[in-house]
Amino acid sequence: MRTWRLDCARQTLVLTSDGDRLPEVVYWGRPLPAGEDLQTVARAYAIDVTGGMLDRNPALSICPEASDSFPGQPGLVVRDGQGVVLMPRLRFVDAEEGSALVLHFADADLGLRYMARLAVDPDTHMITSSARLETDDPVRLDWLAAPVFPAPHLSDEMIDVAGRWCGEFQLNRTPWSAGIRFRENRTGRTGHEHFPGLIVPGREATNTQGQAVAFHYGWSGGHRMVAEELPDGRRQVQFGHAGTTDAATGTVFETATLYATYSASGLNGCATAFQRHLRDRTVSFPDAARLRPVHYNCWEAVYFDHDLPTLKDIATRAAALGAERFVLDDGWFKGRTDDRRALADWVVDETKYPDGLGPLIDHVHAEAMSFGLWFEPEMVNTESDVYRAHPDWALGAADQIPGRQQLALDMSRPDVRDYLFSRIDAILRDYAIDYIKWDHNRVLPAPDAAQTRGTYALLDRLRAAHPGVEIESCASGGGRIDFGILQRTHRVWLSDSNDALERLNMQHNAALFLPACVTGSHVGPRRCHTSGRTHDITFRAWVAAQRHMGFEMDPRELTEHEASVLRDVTAWWKTNRAWMMQADILRLDSADPACIAEQQLARDGARFVVFAGKAAASEQIAPRPLRLTELVPDAYYQIDLVNRADAPDLSRGSPALKEGVLTVSGTYLMQHGVTLPWTFPDRIWVIEGQRI
Template sequence: MTNQWRLDTLDQTLVLLSLNNRLPCLIYWGRRLPDNENLNSLSTAVAKDWGDNLLDKVPELSVLPEQSANFPGQLGCKMRGLDGMILSSNFVFLKDEAKDNSLSLVFLDKAIEQTYTLTIISFEESNMYSLSAKIDSKKPIFMDWFSAPVILAPQNSNEMIDYGGQWGGEFRSQITPWVTGTHLRESRSGTTSHANFPGLLIPTIESSENSGSCYGFHYGWSGGHRMIAEQLPDGRRQVQFGNTENSDLISGNSFETAKLYISHSSNGISGVGKSFRSHVANSIIKAPKDNVRPVHYNCWEAIYFDHNIDQLKEIASLASEIGAERFVLDDGWFKGRDSANSSLGDWDVDKNKYPSGLQPLISHIHSLKMSFGLWFEPEMVSPNSNLYRQHPEWIMGHKDQTLGRDQLVLNIAIKDVEDYLFKKISALLTEYPIEYIKWDHNRVLPYPDASQTKSLYVLLKRIRLAYPKVEIESCSSGGGRIDYGILENTQRVWLSDSNDAIERLRIQHEAILWLPTSITGSHVGPKVCHTSGRELPLAFRAWVAAQRHMGFEMDPRALSPSDKALLKAVTNWWKENRQWMKDANILRLPCVDKSITAEIQINSSENHFVVFAGQNALSEFSSPVPLVLSGLDSMAMYNVSLYNKNHINSLGKSDGGLLQKTLKLSGQFLMNHGLQLPKAFPASMMVIEGDKAA
């Protein structure tokens, strides 16, 4: 028996085929097919010929590649009985349930008494699919590996792009050629990790940044995960994503993958980014759509653990004067927390630092028309803490394990631990008018454990339900836990602990494919960066922050009057533009000159744009290369000007161009020849505005 299923979004189509009641194969995923496409003919057209003498037909590459189908590559599931014997599935079709935007397929293996359920949801407006899978077993089993529905990857591609990185240097894109064999990426740190962001791009051979076919994948899970991209000897390719679990210790009757988000774009890599950002903003983040994003001030790099209420009031007043609208009190406010090696877990306000509690500081902040936020690191505990002394049995791992930042991990899968944390956080949210939580996570887990991640989701949901107006930021030593799973329970991410604006420029440029600007925190750091030691101009630091959700994280008392005026001016520009920028179409702008990192943000009415062109290093050219724009109306005329002329230190000798004039140019010219930039020093940001001419 043959079964076929089709799911569409506005711009793409996904087709599944099941032969002889076996698990289905993904036979088409790409640009939307005509509504009258004949699926029987399509099924015939994709049938594989072969020429080896190994098997009498090409083994099926299904959504769960099985050994019983003689599949020669990486299997989609590896499981064992409690006796250690390997279980090999042979699932056959049981039933389906198809709706306008979703499909559920159930398959049964009577011999091992298991069912496999595949669920696909299509999101028309954001041009996205989510796929997940579940295995239910009548008998308890060990699950060594279970992939989300396996995707047949395109064969008209030479390479794939994924991400490495480290603390302070997240989102380092990596290009890997397709070759016969397996490309494996895995996080065993128990979090998404700085080094293994769970995203993958597969551009086809005709693809570029803003044109051609590109396929995007993201696994929405905040714990350990694995990605397998394999090319078989016959040329077919598969992509698997799934959880990394400590399965030797955990048996069960039900196993479910996280959601795998996929999207195809006919407009290159940036087109994939547009779909992912839209989906996060409209379907994952739980925040009012008309929410005005406040300018942040975070006190961490101004005071660290040296909390003095009078100094904090002074800092708050100066931050407000510059334009801050939210004040976040970072680490060091709770009892005994004078350094990084004590007191985590003891979530009581330090009466030595705050004799009357936090209210006097909060009242001052509110008098400045700023909201108040507070830092927590609930998942950790210091060995030097009352909590650890009372409950040493609450930690994950061995008591003599290596510490991370002088701390251990609380096992929040223990219900008493979850209840304790909810009680302590709830007490503070009830006593004080706290509108924002910076939720930090500063060490890796001693071993990957899915129950820790699931329990974190439960705890966050409890807090969100009890305090629905409190916004939560996900921070994990910066970008160590950024994924769509954590974003179902939070509303902002701290992209990196590095406030080095040159490094931030690169990180933001890569992360914009996956994260909306409105949830991506970016702060103006100190003159001398605390993570790199590099000294960078204030104008550059400010404009890099203005590309995303803007904030400050330095001591405003150290700013000169001219610095305050400059930062206030950039902040005011961001406030005037933040609402349209939140919904902007953002395209990265490749440049032959690699010293330029650039993007264009175009408003929803398509009559205004801003280009951020960052000079990240000295150019190899003596004269700037034109920056080719994208996404404009080719037949329209635009008035184009350099907004921040006074912030550019130019090496140039020309007395014309953007430094002096507003230019009237066609979209055709801007998207073919490009815009001639001024010759600028490194660490300069050119902010170019364009408006459609009447």
């Protein structure tokens, strides 16, 4: 029997193989003692055999094999060049043990070689894994799972993520039962509907306590997720590219990275592992020492109606509010008067900008802001010079259903990528641009992994040529958010909805995977353009201040009171951003379902801020105490209500925090909690804490 283990301070993962067969995960949980006998662990893991079963239980291996009579979803489905299904029997070849565990297996008769790579990060506590298949002769791949993990038995449900345009990051809770929870995204991008993540909480786990495991598949194309309970009670989790998205035959296939982690401190333990790994290992900022700038985007101020004097006026007003970056959105290029024309013709519109973008950029720089520009490189309108010259560049059939009046370019073609690089590169060389908003406003006509690989190649080439340019991933808002695209970009636009109430919940759920520093959140117009709701400026501003703060409205609409509030909240965010953008976002267990609350805790634990948003009217009259988390029990903390002036007239009592600063122990704050003043729905309290 062969055995391997991966360890960090939070978890141990043990793999064992029976002879030369593929290994299976026989333990995943709290760290095991260094001297634990792994062969004994393997024997103790084995389940019994009884009537109605095979005489030996097929292994729930890292790539379950149909040839071994495995009763569930196999980890590999492959056909030869003529379409005949192959039945691999992979056997051990070699193991490399170092910073990562790399396992090699092969089926010599079929000419197949399988490699699995697993590693654990000692600081972020993230397990990364991937699989690779090589073949002697070209084959057709229907399915290749990243290394397969077991799911815990003492779990009653699983949590995955769904959504829609302007309603991203909605959590589904599905009970475990015999059979498969099967989700497959075939839209060709990560998708609003199918964020590639899964959380399996232990029984009675909450945000702040209990055991949980979680997964994320870092791929920007379509993906498949399988969470299966076998007839014998074992459970498996598989992730990989959406089935059959490698359309052509080939001899080399790879999964994306599957990220996995175990937590003994509730969902927050999983969340902080993802947040830290994304921030500290995945995203590579052009200037890591640069503070995240306050962002201004002009889209909801002017849409396609670009006018230089108006944009200069807006830029001046945005800078006065505290903005440090100005982003010119859609509508700046030749012939772009609406969303039906000109996509792919990436030349500055001489009608709107007779002297080019230089005068606007110079004005933005004079206001002490950097300049960013919108592109949608992967798309084309039929009403464009590019499409008229190259209709064959469009992906899919000529009679396909368009989306947002546009088609997708075939990013697998080198000539398409060369053209896009030349146009974008020219703009970046001609103008002082340090930011790109990279949009993607329609799903693909068919899922195709080559499309994603082509987009990655273009992004990699542009980043190599312009290493100082920061890139935002936007796909009609949150339609392409994953660790794969974030290896090449630096910020995501979580949603096209700037509705602060919708954002409050979306940001809360997205924090299960995303840190604040990459999550764009903007103060929108007084009346939200996507929901029609009107929210007070204090609520809009503080919700945006929970993440990478920005504005996306016409600043000319602001009253002096609104401008004053926005300046004050922005100044507060600037004062705190250095530590907040490196903080852990901890979702709090609120006794009041109407209260959506989080605690952002500095990496050294010395300070925190709590955002307690009231998303609806409470069932009880007075607010229930809000318990905090992850504090030092016997330390004392000074806590202060930042926005106590926002208390309405109907808050008629004198709770201590409303009256002034408090000093209490970590034990008190975690066991009893903070008692907040009463407030209306669609309001938020902001509490600062510091260890003394």
